Amino acid sequence: MEHGYTIKSKPIYGALAWHDKATVHLVIAQSQGGLAVLKLFEQMQPKQPVRVLYAQQDTDYAKTLKKVVPEGLDVLNSEQELLDVLKSIMPTMRMGLRIYIAGSEGFIWSVAEAVKAFGVENADLMKEQTDTLARTIYCVHCKAITHNITTNIGKCSGCGRMLFVRDHFSRQMGAYMGLMIDAESPGELPAIEEIYP
């Protein structure tokens, strides 16, 4: 229960790179993930067909993307809009598809969940984390999900308990485990610090 030991189920994200065996590429990005997409196109303009779905937010790479991506670019106005388009185009995708995702961790796992319904396994997704290290937390006590936790300890949106954010990650839930921090000594909280800005 006590922290102070390491946990190895936290996903490690790399940098996007084209998969040369693909027959079609699907690139999905959000906000600053647009920069990761631009880097990808700096590597190469692939021979195979490419679709790019980009949800623009505060940082706008849409203009540059429109110049760099020759065809198949969709600029959407929200994550939800992007997920809807994704779900509508997935049935048209064929064997040899490779998927690339760039965005916050919450975004990455929302996309992973959406494509899982079409039989795309986690191992077939390339992921790059951008924007923020903020975490989605599953409260193991009341089972509520709380988004955008940037501190070592966060308040559960369901039961209000103060939760220690463990490095134990569930790909199914797209969330880290949150465990009541002061169960053994009620009210005694360590300093709350931002560690996932």
Next chain:
Amino acid sequence: MALNFKKETFREDYTYSNSGESIKRFPFPFPEDQYMYSVNIEPHTKGKPGSVCEFAFDIDEHYVAECLDKRITLEQDPGRYQALPHMMDAQWDFLELTMEALAQDYPEHFSLQKQGLIWTWENKPLGIKDTFTFGDTSTLATEPFDYIGRQLQGDFVLLDHRDETLYADAGIVTSQADWSLAFNVGMSWREWHGPVPRATELGVMDRALKYLLNLQLGSPVRRLNWTMTVNPRLDTSPENYPHWGSDRNTVNADNVADLVHLRVELQTLFRLPRSNAIVFSIRCYLISLKDIATYPRWAKRLHRVQKTMHPDLIEYKGMTKFHPLMVDWLAKFDDGEALTVGTHAE
């Protein structure tokens, strides 16, 4: 031999206790003076009469009370039972394996009559008798894994074998040492074991996985695992940590021998015939320090093991607060006599 089932509790007033017989057959897990995490898997072959490994699934004097405790936990939190939809074949495989084993090994308590696919199961200690059609879920009140899982001591996880790994895709888990089925369901072997310190570095988990991927039908295996728990509580889940976590503050030099329990898991793994899934059975045994000291050899051994425990493991097993008290109490039994290798009591 008919068992004498005890009336006892694993929560609130904690009336749980072990009879002399039960202490004697306790699966003491330390063959040497020092403990280090290891694979320690061996064939689950028939043990000596009366031992916890005599039969495939051990039923003991705590059976009825444990099944009752399991029912309470499941009522309070139905999420302790999980089964992904593709696990239905494995569910029936599990029901067949356990019903056949219990009926064969404990005929005075359980019976299974088959007429083709029409099966009649009787569980005398729990007062259950049902007739159902094997393979037809609509003929049971609950899913088959849920139905029979409630009639067994211990926790069960059904592991699906695909992509050269094992996925924890179903489980009935009410007596776990601090892991959450609801959180872990669907995880692969490596993700699931992420929190075990040192084990990953040592490559222990990769070796164990390799071994289990080759597990054969009819050749089950077993290993022991252990931790220490304050109070004889089965449900030391992270879900209920707010309820039991503070128990660790109640241990002092006067009550340490009564409150602190060695908790041993007899883990057994069986390949299933139709689904090719694996049953991971985790059967929990609890014994107080005081009862361990019934046998001086065990007290000496436990003292040495605890005294030399790696600090990461003390932390991981949640023993930090009471560990020194436990070592001090055990010290008085340890005269320094050299002990031969082995877990025997005398």
